[in-house]
Amino acid sequence: MTQQAEQAPRPMEIDPQQLRQASGGTRNRPTFVPPSVRRAALAMAGQGLAGQGPGQDIRVPGMRTPPAMPGGPMFGLGRPGRQAHVPRAFQRAGDAGAGRAGATHGATTVAAQYSVDYPDDLWFYDANGGWVRLDPTSENGLELMNAIVSHARQTQRPMYYDTDDTTGDAVDVYMT
Amino acid sequence: MPIQQYELGALQRQIQDRGARWRPGRTSVSELSAEDKGRRLGAEIPNMAELEAAATPERHAQARAGTYPADFDWRNFNGQNYVTPIEDQGNCGSCVAFGVSAAVEGMFQVQRNNPNSGIDLSEAQLFYCYGAQDGATCETGWYPDQALKHVQTQGITSAVYFPYTAGDQSCNLQQGYDQASVFINGFHTAGDVGAMKDWVANMGPVTTCFTVYDDFFYYTGGIYTRTSDQVAGGHCVCVVGFNDDESYWICKNSWGTGWGEQGFFRIAYGQCGIDAQMWLLDGIANTGWLNGANVLAAYASNRDSNAWVWIDQLNAWAELAQSSPEATLAMLEQLLASKDSGRPNNIHVTNDIVDTVYAL
Numbered sequence: 001m002t003q004q005a006e007q008a009p010r011p012m013e014i015d016p017q018q019l020r021q022a023s024g025g026t027r028n029r030p031t032f033v034p035p036s037v038r039r040a041a042l043a044m045a046g047q048g049l050a051g052q053g054p055g056q057d058i059r060v061p062g063m064r065t066p067p068a069m070p071g072g073p074m075f076g077l078g079r080p081g082r083q084a085h086v087p088r089a090f091q092r093a094g095d096a097g098a099g100r101a102g103a104t105h106g107a108t109t110v111a112a113q114y115s116v117d118y119p120d121d122l123w124f125y126d127a128n129g130g131w132v133r134l135d136p137t138s139e140n141g142l143e144l145m146n147a148i149v150s151h152a153r154q155t156q157r158p159m160y161y162d163t164d165d166t167t168g169d170a171v172d173v174y175m176t
Numbered sequence: 177m178p179i180q181q182y183e184l185g186a187l188q189r190q191i192q193d194r195g196a197r198w199r200p201g202r203t204s205v206s207e208l209s210a211e212d213k214g215r216r217l218g219a220e221i222p223n224m225a226e227l228e229a230a231a232t233p234e235r236h237a238q239a240r241a242g243t244y245p246a247d248f249d250w251r252n253f254n255g256q257n258y259v260t261p262i263e264d265q266g267n268c269g270s271c272v273a274f275g276v277s278a279a280v281e282g283m284f285q286v287q288r289n290n291p292n293s294g295i296d297l298s299e300a301q302l303f304y305c306y307g308a309q310d311g312a313t314c315e316t317g318w319y320p321d322q323a324l325k326h327v328q329t330q331g332i333t334s335a336v337y338f339p340y341t342a343g344d345q346s347c348n349l350q351q352g353y354d355q356a357s358v359f360i361n362g363f364h365t366a367g368d369v370g371a372m373k374d375w376v377a378n379m380g381p382v383t384t385c386f387t388v389y390d391d392f393f394y395y396t397g398g399i400y401t402r403t404s405d406q407v408a409g410g411h412c413v414c415v416v417g418f419n420d421d422e423s424y425w426i427c428k429n430s431w432g433t434g435w436g437e438q439g440f441f442r443i444a445y446g447q448c449g450i451d452a453q454m455w456l457l458d459g460i461a462n463t464g465w466l467n468g469a470n471v472l473a474a475y476a477s478n479r480d481s482n483a484w485v486w487i488d489q490l491n492a493w494a495e496l497a498q499s500s501p502e503a504t505l506a507m508l509e510q511l512l513a514s515k516d517s518g519r520p521n522n523i524h525v526t527n528d529i530v531d532t533v534y535a536l
Contacts, residue, residue, distance in 0.1 A: 085245045085377060144505055147508050171477060175473060
């Protein structure tokens with residue numbers, strides 16, 4: 001985690017289930033953000049953190065293609081049991097992820113999301129690994145990723161994501 | 177010498193004398209007049225004699241370039257048949273249209289990994305619209321290069337919009353045909369048999385043309401080698417497989433299921449110029465409407481407007497158009513909502529890019 005990420009407002013390091021219990025259930029006004037985090041947010045206001053991501057694109061330059069979908073349709077293609085030959089026509093999507101950097105996580109479910117009155121600071125709770133921030137390099141990219149994360153949380157469908165090795169931020173997300 | 181009408185016993189002896197390994201019999205075309213047999217062909221191949229002479233079986237022993245198994249058949253790949261049903265060109269020299277459309281249909285099903293797509297393209301559009309523009313008639317025949325160029329640039333629609341019947345006729349496409357057009361990314365020819373097999377086994381069926389000799393009309397099964405010297409004409413078909421162990425190609429003909437092996441035939445390597453050159457399709461261009469499509473997955477990254485969805489009908493990721501960030505986000509949200517509710521979409525893609533969404 002970089003210094004930037006540490007300074008940014010972030011959700012508490014506790015389980016969303018505990019948060020729900022502490023707040024008295026989902027019908028009540030959430031109390032997800034503790035005073036300490038709120039104070040940190042206020043302290044850092046105006047320090048120019050908004051919109052700054054890792055500072056570089058970890059993906060291969062020019063590569064705008066998503067990786068193969070673990071456990072997804074590519075794996076339902078009748079990949080041969082006895083027959084070893086797999087036509088290249090069937091490998092198109094699988095090849096697309098070549099060159100991806102960073103660590104891949106998933107399949108997981110999104111247990112919670114977090115947003116705060118602070119620029120580009122969106123987090124989700126990986127049920128297997130805790131809070132993860134969405135990389136804010138691109139404002140539009142952040143919106144798109146957040147839409148998918150929201151959908152994954154709403155439907156509790158499996159989600160996968162890649163993180164930047166340096167910042168730990170999620171640099172892409174995909175769901176089935 | 178005219179096309180011969182064979183007595184089956186005599187033809188059987190002729191086959192035995194030549195050491196050939198195929199069975200003659202009465203077929204859907206064997207009893208036709210010489211003139212009508214000629215109309216079951218229809219490929220104008222300018223230098224076919226030269227090509228045929230150069231297409232020797234020895235080339236197969238030398239060529240092992242590429243990655244392909246020793247035998248391959250798209251009619252049975254992992255238990256699935258990716259080849260569309262046999263058709264009948266009837267009394268018209270339109271074989272080029274059938275040989276090309278069969279390859280496009282086959283590659284479509286392979287590329288989308290959907291052997292039951294139900295795709296049935298309009299050979300009538302190919303021949304009576306595009307072919308007619310090029311001067312092709314039932315009497316003259318056509319050429320694959322021309323047909324494939326039309327499929328690449330103008331597309332070929334569903335047979336629903338112009339069903340095929342044999343006989344020269346005007347281009348009579350029903351309204352809305354262009355909504356169902358399929359395009360190819362391009363095509364190229366190959367003269368190397370290793371490259372041909374590599375393409376067939378890895379990308380999908382291809383188109384080929386060869387010289388038909390007059391015994392071919394009597395083929396009912398086995399591995400065809402010619403036993404006659406009487407040329408009937410040039411013919412185009414679709415190659416769907418091969419077998420190195422027994423040295424034959426597996427081809428889809430367009431003479432109905434009453435000929436050959438339920439409409440297919442196996443022909444020995446190097447015979448009649450079957451592998452002198454083949455026309456290899458460079459993939460199906462995903463352009464057009466996908467009606468009733470479902471989104472199975474979604475992807476986005478930390479880059480501007482970089483959102484993708486996995487569409488069942490494409491069996492692949494398709495990128496959302498990037499003309500405006502707001503539009504990209506809106507399309508993604510609509511498609512995610514459809515995914516969530518299990519509702520279909522009518523999606524228009526242009527070269528694999530989603531540019532219009534009707535979330536239904």
